[in-house]
Amino acid sequence: xxxxxxxGIDVGGTNTDSVLLSSELGVISSCKMPTTENICDGILQSLxxxxxxxxxxxxxxxxxxxDFISIGTTHFINALGSRDDQLSKIAVIRLGNGSGCxxxxxxxxxxxxxxxxxxxxxxxxxxxxxxxxxxPINLSEIEQVCAIIVxxxxxxxxxxxxxxxxxxxxxxxxxKLVKExxxxxxxxxxxDVADMGLVYRENAAIINECLKNIAATTIDSIMxxxxxxxxxxxxxxxxxxxxxxxxxxxxxxxxxxxxCGPTNSMVGACYLTGFNEAIVADIGxxxxxxxxxxxxxxxxxSVSVDLGGVETNFHIPDTISVMxxxxxxxxxxxxxxxxxxxxxxEDAISFGGDILTTTDIVxxxxxxxxxxxxxxxxxxxxxxxxxxxxxxKIVDILVDGINKVKIEKEVPLIIVGGGACLVDDSLLTxxxxxxxxxxxxxxxxxxxxxxxxxxVSGICIKPLQFxxxxxxxxxxxxQQVIELAIENAMDNGAVEDTIEIHTKSIRHxxxxxxxxxxxxxxxxxxxxxxxxxxxxxxTRTYQDTIPEHIDSTDFTINDNFTPxxxxxxxxxxxxxxxxxxxxxxxxKGACLLGSxxxxxxxxxxxxxxxxxxxxxxxxxxxxxSVEDDDFIICIAWMGAPSVILERLWNKNxxxxxxxxxxxxxxxxxxxxxxxxxxxxxxxxxxxASMALGLPLIDGDGMSRAFxxxxxxxxxxxxxxxxxxxxxxxxxxxxxxxxxxxxxVIEPKVIGALIKSGFIGVICFGLDGDQVKKSFRNxxxxxxxxxxxxxxxxxxxxxxxxxxxxxxNAKCVFSGMVTEIHSxxxxxxxxxxxxxxxxxxxxxxxxxxxxSIQAEIDGNIICVVPDIIGxxxxxTGEPFQNADIQYGFNVSxxxxxxxxxxxxxPEKYGTQFFNLETEYKPIGDxxxxxxxxx
Numbered sequence: 032x033x034x035x036x037x038x039g040i041d042v043g044g045t046n047t048d049s050v051l052l053s054s055e056l057g058v059i060s061s062c063k064m065p066t067t068e069n070i071c072d073g074i075l076q077s078l079x080x081x082x083x084x085x086x087x088x089x090x091x092x093x094x095x096x097x098d099f100i101s102i103g104t105t106h107f108i109n110a111l112g113s114r115d116d117q118l119s120k121i122a123v124i125r126l127g128n129g130s131g132c133x134x135x136x137x138x139x140x141x142x143x144x145x146x147x148x149x150x151x152x153x154x155x156x157x158x159x160x161x162x163x164x165x166x167p168i169n170l171s172e173i174e175q176v177c178a179i180i181v182x183x184x185x186x187x188x189x190x191x192x193x194x195x196x197x198x199x200x201x202x203x204x205x206x207k208l209v210k211e212x213x214x215x216x217x218x219x220x221x222x223d224v225a226d227m228g229l230v231y232r233e234n235a236a237i238i239n240e241c242l243k244n245i246a247a248t249t250i251d252s253i254m255x256x257x258x259x260x261x262x263x264x265x266x267x268x269x270x271x272x273x274x275x276x277x278x279x280x281x282x283x284x285x286x287x288x289x290x291c292g293p294t295n296s297m298v299g300a301c302y303l304t305g306f307n308e309a310i311v312a313d314i315g316x317x318x319x320x321x322x323x324x325x326x327x328x329x330x331x332x333s334v335s336v337d338l339g340g341v342e343t344n345f346h347i348p349d350t351i352s353v354m355x356x357x358x359x360x361x362x363x364x365x366x367x368x369x370x371x372x373x374x375x376x377e378d379a380i381s382f383g384g385d386i387l388t389t390t391d392i393v394x395x396x397x398x399x400x401x402x403x404x405x406x407x408x409x410x411x412x413x414x415x416x417x418x419x420x421x422x423x424k425i426v427d428i429l430v431d432g433i434n435k436v437k438i439e440k441e442v443p444l445i446i447v448g449g450g451a452c453l454v455d456d457s458l459l460t461x462x463x464x465x466x467x468x469x470x471x472x473x474x475x476x477x478x479x480x481x482x483x484x485x486x487v488s489g490i491c492i493k494p495l496q497f498x499x500x501x502x503x504x505x506x507x508x509x510q511q512v513i514e515l516a517i518e519n520a521m522d523n524g525a526v527e528d529t530i531e532i533h534t535k536s537i538r539h540x541x542x543x544x545x546x547x548x549x550x551x552x553x554x555x556x557x558x559x560x561x562x563x564x565x566x567x568x569x570t571r572t573y574q575d576t577i578p579e580h581i582d583s584t585d586f587t588i589n590d591n592f593t594p595x596x597x598x599x600x601x602x603x604x605x606x607x608x609x610x611x612x613x614x615x616x617x618x619k620g621a622c623l624l625g626s627x628x629x630x631x632x633x634x635x636x637x638x639x640x641x642x643x644x645x646x647x648x649x650x651x652x653x654x655x656s657v658e659d660d661d662f663i664i665c666i667a668w669m670g671a672p673s674v675i676l677e678r679l680w681n682k683n684x685x686x687x688x689x690x691x692x693x694x695x696x697x698x699x700x701x702x703x704x705x706x707x708x709x710x711x712x713x714x715x716x717x718x719a720s721m722a723l724g725l726p727l728i729d730g731d732g733m734s735r736a737f738x739x740x741x742x743x744x745x746x747x748x749x750x751x752x753x754x755x756x757x758x759x760x761x762x763x764x765x766x767x768x769x770x771x772x773x774x775v776i777e778p779k780v781i782g783a784l785i786k787s788g789f790i791g792v793i794c795f796g797l798d799g800d801q802v803k804k805s806f807r808n809x810x811x812x813x814x815x816x817x818x819x820x821x822x823x824x825x826x827x828x829x830x831x832x833x834x835x836x837x838x839n840a841k842c843v844f845s846g847m848v849t850e851i852h853s854x855x856x857x858x859x860x861x862x863x864x865x866x867x868x869x870x871x872x873x874x875x876x877x878x879x880x881x882s883i884q885a886e887i888d889g890n891i892i893c894v895v896p897d898i899i900g901x902x903x904x905x906t907g908e909p910f911q912n913a914d915i916q917y918g919f920n921v922s923x924x925x926x927x928x929x930x931x932x933x934x935x936p937e938k939y940g941t942q943f944f945n946l947e948t949e950y951k952p953i954g955d956x957x958x959x960x961x962x963x964x
Contacts, residue, residue, distance in 0.1 A: 035560055036096050038081065039483025040074060041295055041476075042066060042104040045316020045358055045373045046449050047073040048479040049081045051092070059092075061476040063449055066373045070106055071252040078260040094261035098560035102253065103269040103482040108289040110245050111238065111339035114142060117248070118241045119187040119217075120149035122180045124173075124209070126201050127157020127165050127193030128761060129229065129679030133592040134191075134237070137230040137637050140340035147241045149185040152176050153589040156201045157193030159788040160674055161547075162494075165193060165761055168201055168580040170208065175588065177212035187240045188213075191221035191233040194677050197494060197549060200578045217243055224286055226551075228676045230634070231344035238338055239286035246285035250278050265524075267558075271347045273298050273328060273481070274488035274555060277523070289338055290347035292478065293320040297329045297348065299481030300445040303471035309443045310433060310465065313478065314450030316358045317370040321432045322350035323442075325847075328533075331918055349905075353432040355425065357450040361387040366424050381409050389453050392421045399452045426458040433462060435905060440869045441466040447477035486555045488533070489520025496546045509537065509550055516552040525556030536917075539853060594682040596647065598724025602701065606650035606726045607963050614639050614649070614717065616817030619909060621713035623816055623900040623924065624809070627912035628881035629710015629736030630668055630675055638680060639717050647721035652702060653963050654730045654807050661799035662698040663728070664689055666719050667706040669740075669757070669780065670790035675711065676913075678790045681760055685715070685722045688758040688794040691765055696753040696796040703727045704802055706743055706793075708809040709736025709881070709898075710911070715792070727810065729961055734806035734929050735898050738880040740780065740793070742939065744773040745931075746801045753796035755780060759787040806929060812838075812959035820907040830907045831924060839954040843885065843892050844874045844923040845904055848915055863915055865923070874923060876901070878912045883944045885923060893925040894946065896932040896939040897953045900924045927954040 035054040040047065043066060050061040062080040067073035082092065110118065123134035134151040135144045154172050157165040180188065188209055192202045199222035206218050219240040225232040250268075257266055267275040271290040281288060296313035300306075307327045313320045323330040329348035336345045354368035358375045371378040371386055378384035381391045381404040393399045395409035396418050413421075433444065444465045446454060451474050459468050473480065493512045497505040517530050534553035609617075618636035625632070639649065657663070666688060668675060693699055700723070705716040708731040720727040732743035755768045755776050766783045770776040784791055816834050823833035831842040846867040853861035865874045874892070877884040882899035885892045893899050901910045904920045915921075932939040933952065941948045 035098050036092060037098050037483055037560070038078070038100045039479040039481070040077060040100065040102045041292070041478035041482050042070050042073065042102065042106060043292065043315050043478070044105060044109065045356065045370075045375065047077045048449070048476040049077040050473070050476045050479040050483055051081055052480070052483045058473050058480065061473060061479065063475060065376060069252070070104065070249070071256040074102070074253060075256040075260055078257070078262070095263070097262055097264050099265045099267060099558065100257060100262060101267045101269055101275055101482045101485055103291045103295040103478060104249075104288070105292045106249055107242050107246060107285045108338065111242065111289070114146055115245060117245050118147050119244050120185050121147050121187050121189055121237055121240050122150040122183070122185045123152070123189045123191065123233065123237065124176060124205065125151070125153050125191050125233065126155070126168070126195075126205060127153070128681055129153065129193070130589065130592050131594065131638060131680040131682040131684065132230060132634075132641065134189075134233055136592075136641050137234060138342050138640070139234070143340060147237070150180060150183055151590060151592070152179075155586070156205070158195070158198050158201070159761070160194060160197070160677070161788075162198050164201070164579055165788070168204060168578060169586055170580060170582040171584050172586045172588075173205060173208050174212055177209055179588070181213055186216055187243060188216055188218045189221065189233065189236040189240050190218060191229065191236055193229060195220070195222040196226050196232070196492070204578055204580070224284065225344055228344045229679060230637070231342060234341050235286060235343040235345060238289070238341055238343065239284060242285040243282065247282045250282055254278060267485075269295055269482045269485045270488075271345060272488065273485055275485045275524075275558060286338075290336075290345070291482075293322055293348045293350045294329055295481030295485070296320065296447055296478040297322055297324050297481065298484065299477035299479070300324070300447045300471070300474070301327055302480055302484055303447070303473060303477060304443070304445055304469050306443055306445065309445050310436060311445045311447065312429060312433065314429075314446065314448040314453055315356045316375065316449060317354075317356040317372055318352045319355045319429065319432060319448070319450070320350045320352050321436050322348050323436055325918065330920070349436075351432055351435050353428055355389070355428045355450075355453070357388070357390045357453060359389045361389065361392070361421060366421065366428060376403070379404075380412055381405055383408070387412065389421070389425060389450070392418055392425070393453055396422060396455070398455060422455045423458060425453050426455060429454060430462055433465065444468045446470050447474040449475045451475060487520055487523045487525040487558050488553055488555050489516045489518070489523055489525065489530070490551075490553045491516035491519060492549065492551045495548050495550050497548065498546050512550045512552050513554070516554045520554050520556055524558050526559045527556070530554050530556035592682055594642065594645065594686075594722070596645075596686060596722045598647065598722070601724065602726075604652050604656045604702075604726060605963075606652045609649045609651060609717070611640060611643060613814060614643070616821065617717070617810060617813045618714060618817065619820055620813030620816030621708055621710060622909035622911065623820070623902065623926075624713075624734075624813060624898060625709030625736040625900075625909075625911070626881040626898045627876075627878055627901055627910065628738065629707060629712055631911050631914070632711050632714050634675060634679075635711045635714025635718070639714050639721070642718055642721045647724075649717045649720040650726040651729050651810060651963065652726035653961060654728055654803065654805070657702070657728060657799045657802055659798065659800040659803070661701045661802075662696065663702050663704045663797045663799060663802050664692060664700040664719065664794065665704045665706050665732070665797055666715055666792060666794045667712040668715055668790070669784055669793045674788075674790040678761065678788065681763065684758060684760050684763070684792060685719050687763065688756060688765070688792045689719060689723065691758070691767070692753075692756045692794040692796055695756060695767055698796065700725060700796070704797060704805070705731040705810065707731055707733040707736045708806075708813055709733065712736070713810070713813055728802060729810045729963060730802070730805040730807050731809045732805050734809050734932065735896070736881050737939065740777045741773050746797060746804050747773060748804070751776060752798060752801075755793060755795040757783040757787070758792040758794060759783070760791055761788050806931070808959035808961045811962040814962055815959075820902070820909070823907055830902060830922065834924075837957055837960065838926050839957050840924050840926045841953055842922050843925050843953075844887070845921070846874065848917055848919045848921060849873075851915060851917060863912075865921060876923070879944060880912075882912060884946055884948060885925070891948050891951070893953050894941055894948050894950055895944055896928045898926040898928060900926065925953040927952055927956045929956055
């Protein structure tokens with residue numbers, strides 16, 4: 032037998048699957064073995080069984096003939112989820128600001144935090160969006176921080192810098208310094224593992240670093256098993272994206288493999304059937320993973336990814352897991368969610384145990400035969416009528432899961448995995464969205480096949496300067512990045528003539544200049560099995576990475592993140608106390624009301640929940656309780672929404688900004704007011720409510736989100752009465768701006784905004800008679816929308832139906848995002864295209880921070896001031912326009928707005944945004960009702 036041979040292995044929670052493939056014959060042999068407590072024992076047994084198969088007796092294939100072995104394992108994510116006691120203590124050194132959202136605080140699970148948080152500190156460093164330093168690295172500061180880390184006995188460090196994906200030389204330099212001060216330390220820098228979004232990237236780096244010891248031990252054991260079995264070939268693990276990572280490299284970046292299981296199954300399913308688009312259901316021993324394959328690769332998640340309870344911004348397959356597998360326990364007539372896992376052969380009734388499982392049902396129903404299993408044992412316990420009931424319930428669980436992931440058109444359903452036999456084919460009929468159903472040969476080892484056929488990737492991310500109008504220069508520079516990515520792929524072992532572009536992203540760098548872009552190229556190719564992969568490529572060099580730095584003893588160690596609030600005595604005004612669930616609802620509803628802009632309320636939600644952990648509680652009051660002579664504080668973020676993902680808030684910025692505002696006004700506030708309910712600025716007033724112990728008024732100045740301060744000038748019919756304070760969160764400085772109108776003040780504030788690095792807090796005072804001119808009950812409206820979207824599925828409603836009764840919302844389009852064109856100046860602006868595959872119609876969404884127009888083939892569907900919201904089709908989560916990415920499956924939800932906005936197109940509508948479009952309302956406006964009643 033000639034040709035190339037390679038082995039794929041998938042180590043699951045219940046079984047270890049392996050497969051031997053040939054470049055000429057495809058699948059030659061396969062085997063399924065129970066996963067052992069020590070996973071390496073199972074791998075060794077699997078390899079012995081694979082090459083000892085009877086059908087290979089005459090082939091003379093030996094260990095020397097195997098070109099490489101690729102392994103997919105859930106071991107690392109299982110270790111994280113189970114809080115393995117080998118997870119490492121971590122010290123995080125953050126370069127830049129963000130003391131209000133310190134490491135381990137962004138919805139970080141408390142049990143995991145208690146286990147792995149060793150030390151967190153903020154030091155000098157970080158970058159503005161345009162690439163200039165927030166502050167230089169201070170050598171003495173880093174040395175003292177290292178001394179503290181040594182004293183605490185911590186050996187694993189994460190370094191995360193503000194805007195490091197755009198410029199990471201500070202991270203690299205601090206890594207170099209740390210390794211000089213602590214020679215035996217292990218380090219992860221955040222720019223190595225994830226993209227924009229400081230908290231998410233930092234979390235990903237923390238996960239990576241805490242898994243390193245487990246990864247090293249596991250991979251060494253795997254290599255020992257492979258060597259003991261007689262193999263001398265290269266060993267790879269499979270990544271989350273379906274590509275290969277060398278075993279030595281994986282010791283440094285285990286986080287790249289934590290979600291490889293679903294990827295391997297989907298890729299393997301497509302290999303077995305030849306389909307490029309399909310729904311794949313992988314039924315394992317404990318769970319069933321269901322996802323969608325588009326263009327031969329798994330559809331990627333469109334929301335932040337939860338790894339072991341930690342939110343990150345990884346791009347991993349968008350799958351759902353249902354508690355259905357071969358080991359699923361049946362008790363009191365219910366199936367699941369518990370499973371016997373790898374103890375199936377001991378605990379299941381058909382094997383002599385005393386626990387009824389789903390495998391027992393299919394064995395007793397004569398749909399499956401397994402050596403050592405006795406169907407008669409099950410039949411003594413379960414009647415034939417109950418067997419039929421359970422078979423139907425199994426199918427119902429699967430179909431419910433399939434209904435949650437369907438795409439725009441009918442596609443095949445491929446059922447794979449060791450538990451595929453659980454499903455009675457005769458019961459799988461007329462599934463909506465499914466064109467045909469396949470259980471291919473070798474479906475039980477599809478995951479191992481996916482691991483075996485994984486390709487090699489190469490990535491290059493590089494900042495470039497080019498003029499969009501000079502197409503030749505632009506393409507030449509982009510081609511240089513492509514060639515670097517190809518070179519990286521070849522270094523990783525790819526065959527040059529098989530390499531193709533997988534991902535091509537060209538993103539304008541906010542505020543750096545009109546011609547500054549960040550180009551991200553990913554290529555993939557087949558592994559070159561003829562050459563030895565050099566692991567020297569993973570040794571980092573520090574040439575040309577030294578950034579601006581100083582050596583000064585004038586610093587204070589910034590490792591205390593407790594905010595200093597001074598809540599005031601409560602008044603007698605009737606209020607409603609809000610809890611954590613209320614905050615979740617308000618943030619979700621505010622995101623939809625943001626019409627794609629207004630800044631991410633999710634970060635604001637994190638800030639609010641973080642403050643609540645310190646024992647503070649927000650309160651909501653009715654606009655009816657406001658007196659004309661009340662002095663009221665309005666506080667909001669200013670700048671492009673994308674910037675705050677990197678430039679986080681500091682712990683006392685709310686108090687500082689409000690104290691300055693009150694001092695300038697010569698008055699003390701009695702309550703807090705929201706300038707715009709859409710987006711992040713719905714959350715900042717809630718945080719201020721807690722910081723000062725003052726109630727938040729149920730209303731706002733815009734009833735949605737708009738890009739400019741001028742959109743609240745209806746609150747000042749007789750002029751501005753108090754100065755506006757702009758607070759620079761980068762260096763905790765402020766400027767005070769005077770004027771008799773918003774039109775005079777706004778240019779001054781924008782000047783301060785530019786100097787601050789394009790993000791900051793604006794704070795000003797209003798009198799009660801001014802606030803009474805605002806839009807009523809809009810915080811309540813956010814709450815109602817958020818609750819409706821969160822509970823729609825359990826109430827068997829579409830997301831449109833869930834909010835229609837109180838908003839008159841309409842779902843005007845659904846499809847997949849196929850193009851994105853964006854730039855950032857003072858505001859994010861651009862457009863994106865959504866394709867409905869079933870009709871081939873395209874919707875174009877224009878935006879200036881907020882979405883301002885939706886059109887199909889030149890026909891205007893919705894236009895400002897009506898709200899144009901984008902939600903995830905499957906989850907109902909609203910998106911910010913800055914978060915929209917290629918491949919997202921979305922729905923466009925439009926909501927009619929107040930006649931106050933419609934009446935002034937020069938202020939809120941088409942005239943303001945220079946659109947040559949006639950406004951036609953999307954529907955009749957419904958006045959929001961209060962949740963205080």
